[in-house]
Amino acid sequence: MELPKDFTNMMKNFLKDEYNSFIKSYDEKRTYGLRINTLKINREEFLKINPFHLENISWVKEGFYYAKEDLPGKHPYHEAGLYYIQEPSAMAVVEHLDVQKGDKVLDLCAAPGGKSTQIAAKLQNTGFLLSNELYQKRAQILSENIERMGISNVLVTNETPEKLASKFSGYFDKVLIDAPCSGEGMFRKDPEVISEWSLQNISYASERQFYILNSGKNMLKCGGKLVYSTCTFSPEENEKVIEKFLTENSDFSLEKLLRLWPHKVKGEGHFIAVLKKNSDSKFSKINKVKDKISKSDIKDFFKFQDKYLNTNFNHYFTLFGNNLYFFEENLDLNGIRVIRPGLHLGTLKKNRFEPSHALALHLKKDEAKNTISLNLKDEEILSYLKGQTFKFNSENSWNLILIDGYSIGWGKVTDNFVKNHYPKGLRWT
Numbered sequence: 001m002e003l004p005k006d007f008t009n010m011m012k013n014f015l016k017d018e019y020n021s022f023i024k025s026y027d028e029k030r031t032y033g034l035r036i037n038t039l040k041i042n043r044e045e046f047l048k049i050n051p052f053h054l055e056n057i058s059w060v061k062e063g064f065y066y067a068k069e070d071l072p073g074k075h076p077y078h079e080a081g082l083y084y085i086q087e088p089s090a091m092a093v094v095e096h097l098d099v100q101k102g103d104k105v106l107d108l109c110a111a112p113g114g115k116s117t118q119i120a121a122k123l124q125n126t127g128f129l130l131s132n133e134l135y136q137k138r139a140q141i142l143s144e145n146i147e148r149m150g151i152s153n154v155l156v157t158n159e160t161p162e163k164l165a166s167k168f169s170g171y172f173d174k175v176l177i178d179a180p181c182s183g184e185g186m187f188r189k190d191p192e193v194i195s196e197w198s199l200q201n202i203s204y205a206s207e208r209q210f211y212i213l214n215s216g217k218n219m220l221k222c223g224g225k226l227v228y229s230t231c232t233f234s235p236e237e238n239e240k241v242i243e244k245f246l247t248e249n250s251d252f253s254l255e256k257l258l259r260l261w262p263h264k265v266k267g268e269g270h271f272i273a274v275l276k277k278n279s280d281s282k283f284s285k286i287n288k289v290k291d292k293i294s295k296s297d298i299k300d301f302f303k304f305q306d307k308y309l310n311t312n313f314n315h316y317f318t319l320f321g322n323n324l325y326f327f328e329e330n331l332d333l334n335g336i337r338v339i340r341p342g343l344h345l346g347t348l349k350k351n352r353f354e355p356s357h358a359l360a361l362h363l364k365k366d367e368a369k370n371t372i373s374l375n376l377k378d379e380e381i382l383s384y385l386k387g388q389t390f391k392f393n394s395e396n397s398w399n400l401i402l403i404d405g406y407s408i409g410w411g412k413v414t415d416n417f418v419k420n421h422y423p424k425g426l427r428w429t
């Protein structure tokens with residue numbers, strides 16, 4: 001692999017004796033990883049149905065290497081959100097954030113969602129995750145991944161760090177800043193990154209990283225943890241950013257600094273710094289908004305819930321047009337660009353309610369009154385993913401489609417045929 005001269009010189013200076021082993025790692029094959037989504041299935045249950053060649057990743061219990069030919073991105077279990085495809089060393093970051101159930105967590109640079117979905121699995125639908133992405137297109141992808149993983153306690157926003165900081169001062173127990181970087185750890189995975197690399201870009205990236213870190217710090221509570229990470233190796237974007245930050249912010253202390261090097265671990269490499277905040281920021285009390293929606297406005301949803309669900313969504317509801325969302329907290333998010341204000345329950349149509357794909361992926365098999373159980377080997381599963389109808393004898397009703405016991409979407413039985421409600425944009429061709 002041909003690497004920029006400035007890059008190899010920089011790494012030689014930094015790594016000294018270790019440089020040769022480091023540079024040799026670029027001649028080795030890249031690694032592939034997936035992480036089991038424990039919101040939907042636990043590790044043991046997944047291993048019983050696992051169709052891939054998996055090997056443990058030592059630093060994440062739910063993380064596995066897979067073989068390139070496994071192609072887990074094109075598998076019905078992927079569509080059911082049973083796992084997330086994530087670079088193995090990237091999985092280490094959230095392990096150091098110390099997420100506890102009930103925590104309020106901010107993921108400030110979140111798209112496409114690897115670390116947000118990992119945080120959500122640790123929260124187990126308790127507490128609250130604010131998952132933010134600056135660029136709108138990337139925020140949409142993030143939102144789709146959040147949906148696929150069946151997460152309910154997350155707000156997806158599309159904001160600048162300083163805008164969020166003006167609203168959420170001293171609010172979060174944990175803040176993750178997985179900063180945009182020059183991506184030197186992506187060289188094996190995506191050689192295009194090499195052509196965009198330059199020393200000038202490193203300087204530009206480090207300024208941006210410092211600015212993001214400075215916005216993120218204000219949103220943390222006293223005693224809270226902030227993890228700063230990158231998938232790059234240049235010290236200017238890593239140790240130097242942290243050193244400068246600590247010099248200017250004596251109320252923060254460094255708890256841990258970690259490097260995952262591609263010549264030392266089986267992964268593409270990562271930098272992780274764990275910081276602790278030892279002072280109070282003025283706590284912004286986020287106003288709670290009154291539930292503006294009366295039960296009669298959404299009576300069709302309640303009818304649907306009574307008829308088809310074994311679980312209850314009672315509060316708090318938001319309507320975006322005709323789209324109904326549920327979120328455990330009733331925060332006033334006025335002025336913030338929200339892409340997903342919680343769990344999308346469905347759409348209010350004329351005199352009826354149509355459940356959403358997000359709700360299907362969130363539900364466990366026992367939470368729906370009617371289910372259609374399919375196995376991986378059943379041809380109906382492919383028909384379903386292709387958006388086709390198939391025969392099923394039952395009375396007319398909404399049914400949660402299950403693959404090996406895990407929800408994958410809705411089907412509406414009409415005259416013994418399953419009308420397909422797998423979203424058009426996700427259908428297999």
Ligand SMILES: C[S@@+](CC[C@H](N)C(=O)[O-])C[C@H]1O[C@@H](n2cnc3c(N)ncnc32)[C@H](O)[C@@H]1O
Nearest residue numbers: 109110111112113114115134135138178179180
């Ligand atoms: C390394 S990626 C995040 C990867 C993500 N955490 C994951 O695990 O899937 C960094 C993200 O920061 C976003 N970003 C770029 N500039 C930003 C800025 N000024 N403030 C906040 N985020 C920014 C990028 O668009 C990108 O999606």
